[in-house]
Every structure is written in C-alpha cells, then in structure tokens.
C-alpha cells in the first residue's frame with residue numbers, strides 16, 4: 020500500500036477524535052446539522068477498526084480521508100452465516116480527492132479483512148459507479164414504498180386475533196426485544212433464511228439502532244413503537260415509525276415514516292401493516308429499504324399504487340475465493356469449473372472446481388480443466404447472495420459459459436429462494 024507522498028494511515032481508536040471525524044464526514048456528506056449538535060449523537064463509528072488518512076501539513080488535526088469496517092461475525096449468506104468486513108464511513112476530503120486515496124484505503128481494507136479471516140467484504144454504496152472497479156458486485160437490491168393510507172391488503176387467517184401494543188420508543192424497555200425480533204427475521208420465511216439480513220451485531224451498531232436523538236428528527240415526531248403479540252402475549256413482529264403532520268387545502272396530509280417493520284409470520288405481517296395503514300390524519304406510509312420480496316408487496320392488492328422504487332442496496336466483494344464459496348450453500352447440486360480474473364487480489368485468479376450438494380457441504384479446489392464459466396471476481400460477488408442470476412450477467416456478456424446447460428445448472432445452484440437484502444444502510 021503506497022499512499023502518495025505526505026500521507027499516512029493512522030488508526031482511529033480514540034473517541035476524542037470524534038470532532039475531526041465529523042468534520043471530515045461533513046465534507047464528504049454535506050449536512051445542515053451543526054457539528055456541535057452532532058457531537059452528542061451516537062455515531063456507529065467502528066473505533067479501533069477505523070482508519071484516518073492524515074497529511075503531514077494538515078491544520079488542526081484535519082483528516083484527509085477515513086474509512087472504517089464493521090466486524091460482522093454472522094453475516095447471512097445462502098444457507099449459512101459468515102464473517103464479513105463491512106466497509107463503511109468512507110470519505111475523502113474534497114481538497115484531497117482523485118489522488119488515489121480511496122484506492123489505497125480499499126487495498127488497506129482488503130489486507131485487514133484477510134488478516135482477520137474474513138472471506139468477504141460488503142458495503143452500501145453512496146454512488147453506484149464507485150465500487151465495481153474494486154471487485155464489489157451489486158448483490159442485493161432494495162425496494163421502498165409510498166403506500167396510500169387505507170390500501171387494501173389480502174386477508175390472512177388469524178391476523179384479527181393478534182393483539183397490538185403502541186408505545187413511545189424506549190431503548191431501555193424495548194431495545195432487547197426489538198433486536199431479537201430483528202435478528203430472528205434472518206431465518207424467516209419458513210427457515211430458508213434471508214441472505215444479507217445483517218443484525219446490529221456490534222455494540223456501536225446496536226447503540227445507533229437504539230437511539231432517536233432530537234437532532235435527527237427533521238420535523239417529525241419522536242420514534243414510536245408498534246408490537247404485534249399472539250394470544251399468549253409473545254411478540255411476533257414490530258414496527259418503529261414516526262409521523263409528520265401536514266395539511267393541504269384543509270385536508271389532513273400527514274406521512275408515516277416506517278424505520279423498520281419486521282414480522283415473524285404472515286398473520287403478524289398483516290396485522291402490523293393494517294395498523295400502520297390506518298393511522299388518523301395520515302395520507303401515506305413511506306418505508307425505508309426493504310428486500311424485493313418483502314411480504315407487504317404480496318399482501319397489497321394494488322402494489323403498483325405503492326409506487327415501488329428500487330435501487331442497489333448491498334455490494335459484495337469476495338476476498339478469499341475458496342473460503343467464501345465453501346462457506347455458503349447452493350440451491351441445487353453443482354459441479355463446475357470457473358475461471359476467475361481478479362486484478363486486485365491475484366490469489367483468487369485462475370481455475371477453480373466447485374462441487375456441492377443441494378443445501379449441503381461444498382468443496383472448492385484448484386483445477387486444470389477447461390472452464391465451464393469465465394467471469395471476474397466482481398460477478399462472483401454479485402451472485403454470492405443468490406439474488407443476482409449468473410444467466411442475467413451472461414446476457415450482458417459479463418459471464419461467458421461454454422454451454423447453455425452448464426450456465427442453467429450453475430445459475431440455479433447459485434440462486435436462493437428468498438431475496439437477499441436488509442432494511443437498513445450501514
């Protein structure tokens with residue numbers, strides 16, 4: 020790793036540097052909130068696994084750049100969980116851009132992940148054009164909705180018998196319950212498992228998920244909680260939301276913003292959304308990111324009226340190819356030789372044979388055989404969560420297959436029945 024002359028990496032493990040971090044972040048991501056106010060907010064900075072790039076002539080401790088990584092020990096991949104270094108807090112001061120600092124931070128991050136035994140890295144991208152060049156493939160999309168109040172839902176037996184509880188959000192009282200429901204949802208539906216459904220695993224992620232600082236309300240009310248309970252009182256789902264009141268031509272025109280909504284079964288999902296869609300004085304319910312097969316999309320009689328907007332959500336970079344490929348499960352039996360290019364991590368390049376049973380153990384070894392599929396590490400990352408199809412990438416010329424049958428079999432094996440995704444950006 021060679022930063023340009025005058026720059027050096029320095030580990031950020033001292034919380035007294037928070038003001039410097041926030042000042043750099045405000046250059047990277049403009050904010051109307053004064054730094055003095057942001058200092059009292061809980062930021063999910065992975066202290067100790069965050070790095071500054073400093074310049075020798077910096078004034079006042081100003082940072083030229085920074086990045087951090089969350090150590091996710093149980094990141095869901097198809098049929099399994101894996102250790103993942105989640106890249107975050109990436110920013111380069113505008114006065115130091117386009118000198119290769121990001122490129123060096125990426126190399127630094129890859130080396131750090133490999134040293135920690137993380138076979139994959141993931142990220143949410145601020146701009147979709149940045150990370151493909153470093154071998155990150157777009158692996159999970161998200162959908163967000165603006166649902167008209169009172170939108171009709173298809174009936175689900177038993178939904179009416181579920182109870183609800185509405186409360187002002189209190190992390191002391193509700194935090195553990197909500198964290199458990201959110202984590203358990205990774206195994207829903209039907210125990211198949213949802214790749215990409217990361218939980219608030221690290222202490223800083225949990226603290227940030229719990230907080231609701233007034234500085235970040237932006238004209239909306241404080242966070243509120245809806246819990247759905249079964250006849251025994253067991254929680255089956257929750258939503259955290261806030262309302263914003265508005266009037267248009269003397270008509271109530273408020274909006275409900277849903278921060279997260281998780282239900283462990285179909286009846287709970289129906290009950291949860293029925294309540295959210297029937298709040299007085301509100302005209303619409305706006306959601307944050309949700310997986311493309313989120314139950315609300317199937318429950319809505321008229322999903323088009325909910326104005327779905329889709330975008331890329333999660334990008335995956337395979338860092339240690341043989342480990343990453345054996346750490347996940349495959350939806351169908353597969354025996355295939357792939358030829359991979361990897362400009363940044365040449366150890367991954369070359370021919371590999373993958374053999375796996377459907378939903379069983381996989382084996383990966385070096386191979387001399389003619390390849391069935393030829394692709395770059397970026398495309399292997401894109402298909403890693405099972406939601407992007409090898410066949411789709413082949414249609415765009417990004418994967419080359421020797422025979423259509425091999426492509427069809429491999430694409431089926433790499434796919435997964437539940438859409439990859441999450442309900443937050445981190």
Ligand SMILES: CC(=O)SCCNC(=O)CCNC(=O)[C@H](O)C(C)(C)COP(=O)(O)OP(=O)(O)OC[C@H]1O[C@@H](n2cnc3c(N)ncnc32)[C@H](O)[C@@H]1OP(=O)(O)O
Nearest residue numbers: 047107108109110111116117118119120121122142145148
């Ligand atoms: C995971 C996350 O945290 S996402 C958050 C990313 N941060 C932001 O978007 C904040 C605002 N932007 C920035 O801070 C910076 O412009 C960064 C981080 C995007 C780029 O930093 P730089 O140090 O200028 O990038 P660097 O000089 O290393 O460029 C590396 C390559 O990326 C390309 N690149 C840089 N920024 C962008 C961009 N916004 N869109 C497309 N390509 C880009 C460069 O052209 C260069 O390409 P090349 O190597 O093929 O010639």
